[in-house]
Amino acid sequence: MKFNQLGQTNLKVSEICLGTMTWGKQNTESEGHEQMDYAVSQGINFFDTAELYAVPPEEKTQGLTETYIGNWFKERGNRSDIILASKATGKMGGSGLPWIRNGEGLNKANLEDALEGSLKRLQTDYIDLYQLHAPNRSYPHHGKHWGGMIDFTTDTNTQKEVDEFCDILETLTGFVKDGKIRHIGLSNDTAWGMMKYLSLSDTKNFVRLTSIQNEYSLMYRVDEVYIGEVCVREDIAYLPYSPLAGGSISGKYLDGARPAGSRWSLDNRPNQRDTETAQKAIRSYIKVAEKHGLDVCQMALQFVTQRPFVTSNIIGSTSMEQLKRDIGSKDVVLNDEIMADIDAVYKQYPMPY
Numbered sequence: 001m002k003f004n005q006l007g008q009t010n011l012k013v014s015e016i017c018l019g020t021m022t023w024g025k026q027n028t029e030s031e032g033h034e035q036m037d038y039a040v041s042q043g044i045n046f047f048d049t050a051e052l053y054a055v056p057p058e059e060k061t062q063g064l065t066e067t068y069i070g071n072w073f074k075e076r077g078n079r080s081d082i083i084l085a086s087k088a089t090g091k092m093g094g095s096g097l098p099w100i101r102n103g104e105g106l107n108k109a110n111l112e113d114a115l116e117g118s119l120k121r122l123q124t125d126y127i128d129l130y131q132l133h134a135p136n137r138s139y140p141h142h143g144k145h146w147g148g149m150i151d152f153t154t155d156t157n158t159q160k161e162v163d164e165f166c167d168i169l170e171t172l173t174g175f176v177k178d179g180k181i182r183h184i185g186l187s188n189d190t191a192w193g194m195m196k197y198l199s200l201s202d203t204k205n206f207v208r209l210t211s212i213q214n215e216y217s218l219m220y221r222v223d224e225v226y227i228g229e230v231c232v233r234e235d236i237a238y239l240p241y242s243p244l245a246g247g248s249i250s251g252k253y254l255d256g257a258r259p260a261g262s263r264w265s266l267d268n269r270p271n272q273r274d275t276e277t278a279q280k281a282i283r284s285y286i287k288v289a290e291k292h293g294l295d296v297c298q299m300a301l302q303f304v305t306q307r308p309f310v311t312s313n314i315i316g317s318t319s320m321e322q323l324k325r326d327i328g329s330k331d332v333v334l335n336d337e338i339m340a341d342i343d344a345v346y347k348q349y350p351m352p353y
Contacts, residue, residue, distance in 0.1 A: 001014050001015065001016070001042065001043030001044065001330065002014070002015040002330070003015065003045075004237075004311045004312060005237075005311075006083070006129070006183070006210060006211065006237045006311060006312075007183070007209075007210040007211055007235055007236050007237040007311070008208065008210065008235050009182070009183050009210055011083055011128065011182075011183075012045075013045065013046040013083050013237075013311065013312045014043055014044045014045050014046050014312060015305055015311075015312055015313065015330060016044055016046075016305065016312065016313050016315055016326075016327060016329075016330060017044070017046040017047065017048050017085075017239065017312040017313065017314045017315070018035065018036065018039045018044050018046065018047045018048070018314075018315065019048050019241065019314040019315055019316035020032065020035075020047060020048065020049045020053065020065050020068075020069065020316070021049070021050065021053040021054060021055040021065060021316060022054065022055065022263070022316060022317075022318050023035075023053070023054060023064065023065045023068050023069075024053065024054030024061045024064025024065050024067075024068065025054035025055065025056065025058075025061050025064075025266070026054075026261065026263065026266070026318045027318055029064075029067075029068045029071065032065070032068040032069070032072070033068070033071075033072050033075075034320065035317065035320070035323055036069070036072050037076075038320065038323060038324070038327075039323070039327065040078075040081070040082075042327050044327070045081065045082060045083055046082070046083045046085070046312055047069065047082055047083070047084050047085065048085045048086075048213070048239070048241075048314050049065050049066055049069055049084075049085070049086050049087075049122075050065070050066075050086055050087035050089065050131075050133055051063060051066060051086065051087065051088060051089055051100070051114055051117060051118050051121075052087070052089045052097070052100065052133060053065035053066070055263075055267075056263070056266055056267040056268070056269065057097060059099035062097075062099060062100065063117070063121050066086065066118055066121035066122050067121045069084075069121075069122055070121050070122040070123035070124065071123070073122065073123055073124060074123050079124050083128045083129070084122070084124070084127055084128050084129070085127070085128060085129035085130075085131060085185070085213075085239075086118050086122070086127050086129075086130060086131070087130075087131040087132065087133040087187055087213075088106060088110075088111055088114035088115065088118075088130065088131070088132055088133060089101075089114065089133045090104070090105045090106035090110065090132065090133065090134065090135075090136050091103065091104065091105040091106075091134075091136045092133065092134040092188075093134050093135055093136070093137065093138045093139045093141075093142075093144070093188070094138075101113060101114075105136035105164070106132055106136055106164075106168055107164070107167055107168070107171075108167055108168075108170075108171045111168065111171045111172070111175075112171070115127075115130065115175060115180060115181070119180065125179070125180070126179060126180055126181060126182060127180070127181045127182070128181075128182045128183065129181075129182070129183050129184070129185050129210060129211060130172065130175065130181040130183070130184055130185070131184070131185035131186060131187045131211070131213060132168065132184075132185070132186055132187060132189075133187050133188070134187060134188040134189070135186075135188070135189055135190075135193060136161075136164055137161050139188055139189060139190060139193075140190065141188040141214065141215060142188070142215075142272065143270065143272025143273075143353070145222065146272075161196075162196065162200070165196060165197060165200055166200060166204065166206075169197065169200055169201060169204070169206035169207065170206060172184045172206070172207055173206045173207040176207045183207075183210040183211070184207055184208075184209060184210060185209065185210050185211035185212060185213060185237070185239070186209065186211070186212045186213070187212065187213040187214065187241075188213075188214060188215075189212060189214070190227075191226045191227055191230050194209060194212060194227070194230050194234070194236065195230065195234075197209045198234060209234075209236060210236065210237060211236060211237035211238070211239055211311070212227065212231065212236055212237075212238060212239065213239040213240075213241055213314070214227060214238075214239075214240065214241070215240065215241055215242045216238075216240035216241075216242075216243065216304060216307075216310075217240070217242055217243045217244060217245045217249065217300060217304060218245070218249060218281075218285055218300045218303055218304075218342065218345075218346070219245040219248070219249065219273070219278060219281060219282070219352050219353065220242070220245060220352075220353065221346070221350070222351075223238075223240075224307065224309070227309075228307075228308075228309040229309075231309045232308070232309050237311035237312070238309050238310050238311055239310075239311060239312055239314055240304055240310055240313055240314060241314045243300065243301050243304040243305075243313055243314070243315065244297055244300055244301065244315075245273055245278075245353075246263060246264070246271075246273050247262065247263060247264075248264075248273055248274075248278065248282060249282055249285060249296060249297060249300045250296065250297050251282055251283075251286055251296065253274065254279055254282065254283070255279075261318070262318075263318075272353050273353045274353075275352060275353045277349055277351075277352045277353070278349075278352035278353045280349060280352075281345060281348075281349035281352040282352075284345040284348065284349065285299070285300065285342070285345055288338070288341045288342060288345060291341065292337070292338050292341070294332065294338070295325065297325060297326065297329070298325060298326075298328060298329040298332045299329075299332060299334065299338070299342075301313060301315065301326055301329035301332075302329045302330070302332040302333075302334055303334060303342060305329065305330065306334065315327070
């Protein structure tokens, strides 16, 4: 296992991060514990969770994932061995979730409530990386980049956003001073959001942004130019989630298939990843993998892991078989010929969804 610096911090995180969002919905607590045990045995020292989890989100499962992790820490006595990331839930660019603080946005009071709840469930005194799950403002993720769904000329009151940023940063800075969190990160945010947070931290002596967690995969590469450059030039850790495009790269959802117990069979929310173009792209990537004798999921994961702006690739599995395959992707070698074939598919299907 390789380890990379987490932004400008002194933390070294494994190149693969264990994502946990299925625990409490698709996975039981014992299965989550088994996954954590195996991940640690393979050298993974970085876990990512959120107060919102399990996913698909429901009131009855909210917080279960953090609870499972907290119980594992208590049983194993190894909290200090793990670099732990969690997230606070706000409006998520819309109306939020009614069962989490009435769907309200992130502010001082709601961040305090979110952090205290996470610390209690996780049975820990601190969180290494505390992330804002999504901006209060509208954002171009989760399929919102299509069809002019966001008009930045009318949808955004910039001064209002900046004032909210200052309130959030001041609150997070207080958490750091109190020792409750060590570093801060964004999720589902933009290059403008990153740069504004960095600017405010510089001018007002707030805690500095360490990371951003956005969707990135063979199927969804919108971040690699603009966000990627910001990460490299500003020394921000890039933490890609859904590196298998919600599992679709495996081909298991082709032609409308919905395997029993799979996320797409359980999630009733609109699915921006299920398009005709996406199916064509997936078939093409599967052909590339078959041509070179590779597992398509391992090929796709290693593609993400080895990108020069990526710090740690967040994987998620619902079975031990999947977890072992996903972690094993770190040993896959993508030579120039394979990369050329991947590039050819990308040029044909640059924006499958």
